[in-house]
Amino acid sequence: xxxxxxxxxxxxxxxxxxxxxxxxxxxxxxxxxxxxxxxxxxxxxxxxxxxxxxxxxxxxxxxxxxxxxxxxxxxxxxxxxxxxxxxxxxxxxxxxxxxxxxxxxxxxxxxxxxxxxxxxxxxxxxxxxxxxxxxxxxxxxxxxxxxxxxxxxxxxxxxxxxxxxxx
Ligand code: ADP
Numbered sequence: 622x623x624x625x626x627x628x629x630x631x632x633x634x635x636x637x638x639x640x641x642x643x644x645x646x647x648x649x650x651x652x653x654x655x656x657x658x659x660x661x662x663x664x665x666x667x668x669x670x671x672x673x674x675x676x677x678x679x680x681x682x683x684x685x686x687x688x689x690x691x692x693x694x695x696x697x698x699x700x701x702x703x704x705x706x707x708x709x710x711x712x713x714x715x716x717x718x719x720x721x722x723x724x725x726x727x728x729x730x731x732x733x734x735x736x737x738x739x740x741x742x743x744x745x746x747x748x749x750x751x752x753x754x755x756x757x758x759x760x761x762x763x764x765x766x767x768x769x770x771x772x773x774x775x776x777x778x779x780x781x782x783x784x785x786x787x788x
Contacts, residue, residue, distance in 0.1 A: 622760050623768045624753065626782045631772040632660035635689040637728035638682075640719050642736045643695040645674050647681065653734040653774070657693060661686040665693065678714030682722045692726060694719045698737030701744065709751055712737055716755035720763070729767040735778050745778060749785040 631639055631653060641657045644650045647669040649658050658665055668683045672695075675681045680696040696719050699711040715736050723731045736752070737743035756769050773779035 622764055622766050624756060624786060625768055625770040626779055626786060627770055627772050628774075628776065628779045629772050630656065630774070631732055631734050632656050632688060634732055634770070634772055636730045636732040636770070637690060638692040638694050638719075638723045638726065638731045639685060639688055639690045640680075640731065640733045640736070641693050641695045642734050642739070642741075643675065643697050645677060645697045647672050647674050647695055647697075650740070652739040657688065661688045661693065669695065678711040678718060680715065680718035680722050682726060690732075692723075692728065694722050694731075696736065698741050699743065701737065701742040704747075708737075708743060709747065712743060712748060712751050713755040716752055717759050720756070720759045720766075720769075724763050724765060727765075729765070730770070731766065731768075732770045732772050734772060734774070735782070738778065745781045749778075749781040750788065753782065753785040 664686045677697045696715040699708040738745045738748045771782045
């Protein structure tokens with residue numbers, strides 16, 4: 622199993638499952654969520670409307686429609702409120718919930734954005750090591766994945782994940 626860090630747009634990279642940094646309504650938002658819905662087409666929103674939302678740290682799966690993937694896994698990350706509101710545990714839960722669903726659907730290549738570090742303001746220097754540790758922990762128990770890939774939208778994010786992976 623390989624953990625890869627790539628600079629790019631998550632809607633353009635083929636995978637078995639693409640993870641969406643959603644919000645609890647699952648009814649769309651800005652950032653990567655907006656880009657994923659834009660690229661998938663309106664059928665994705667129609668399916669999301671049937672799901673009844675999703676708790677922070679949990680995840681729900683849909684088809685990927687026009688995206689280059691089989692599935693989209695939607696996970697609402699925690700909004701950063703200073704660190705005393707279980708934000709760190711909830712962020713780790715997001716990665717684990719997504720990988721559990723991906724595993725149940727026999728996905729081998731999963732792409733993640735940097736959950737919560739955009740509009741939800743989770744500090745990147747804290748989020749990247751939590752993300753890498755959560756993926757490593759999960760995959761130590763479930764070695765069926767070929768590649769877990771973090772698709773970073775800017776150099777600063779890519780650098781933070783590379784640093785976390787090297788430690
Ligand atoms: P959150 O609300 O969870 O913070 P955001 O979408 O605001 O989610 O930001 C999460 C990360 O996703 C940020 O690093 C942002 O730059 C990045 N991002 C935005 N658009 C894309 C995209 N098309 N592909 C990959 N990452 C993206």
